Amino acid sequence: MGHPPFAVTVDLVVLTLTGEELCALLVRRGIPPYEGEWALPGGFVREDEDLADAARRELAEETGLAPGTVHIEQLAGYGAPDRDPRMRVVTVAYLALAPDLPVPRAGTDAAEARWAPVRSLRTERLAFDHDRILRDGVERARAKLEYSPLATAFCAPEFTVAELRRVYELVWDTRLDPRNFHRKVTGAEGLLEPTGRTTTRDGGRPARLYRRGAAKVLYPPMLRS
Structure with a gap:
């Protein structure tokens, strides 16, 4: 007995900070199914691609950013039998994070795109089960801010503690005490590396500029209240 036809896709939860909001990239589908509805960007995996290559290609098509310029990691797999009305489609979702991403452009099968x-x-x-995938991606980002340096992926190469705190506040959707936050992040081993320079772009007195340190895990972790 032969196997029924099925396909593999990749879907992308692309998050950035625009103004004072944590935003996700959405595309309006230009083809059936769900034509005209909003969805996460993504597409079918080509025969000569592995999953990560397909995700990076789709990300480049939707954002115009070259591979390697955006933090991207595998999120989860989704394979409910009825998730796609065309056929049995298993999707592997990826989470991508970057600061100040450009105005999105519609890919090959999308009518328009927006943050x-x-x-x-x-x-x-x-469309599809993208509500669930988006929720999972946002929660992954929120959780990883607790125990990894992932927040720095939303920052410019050099940043202040206040700019880093704003990342945590927008992703966690909460306000943080500035002094307590400063004590925690400067006390986390390997999280921040001083550049020796200062800036006044935060307003007020000159603030020290940092870059991401070598730590892979935050200790102690930055726990959400």
Whole structure:
């Protein structure tokens, strides 16, 4: 007995900080199924691609960013039998994070693209099972901020403690005490590396500039309250 036809896709949860919002990249589908509805960017894996290559290709097509310029990691696999009305489609989702991503452009099968505030998407319905994938991606990002240096992926190469705190506040959707935050991040071994320079772009007195240190895990962790 032969196996039924099926396909493999990759879907992308692309997060950035735009103004004062954590935003996700959405595309309006230009072809069936779900034509005209908003969805996460993604596409079918080509025969000569592995999963990571397919994810990087789709990311480049949707953002115009070259591979290696954006933090990207595998999120999870989704394979409910009825998740795609065309056929049995298993998707592997990836999470991508970067600061100040450009205005998105529509890919090959999309009519348009936009950055959508994550907060507003709590009441918006996306195509396929992309609501669940987006929720999982946002929660992964929030959780990883607790025990990894992932927050620095949202920052410029050199940043202040106040700019890093704003990342935590926007991703976690909460306010943090500035002094307590400063004590924690400067006390986390290997998280920050001083550049020896200062800036006044935060306003007020000159603030020290840092770059990401060599730590892979935060100790002690930055726990959400």
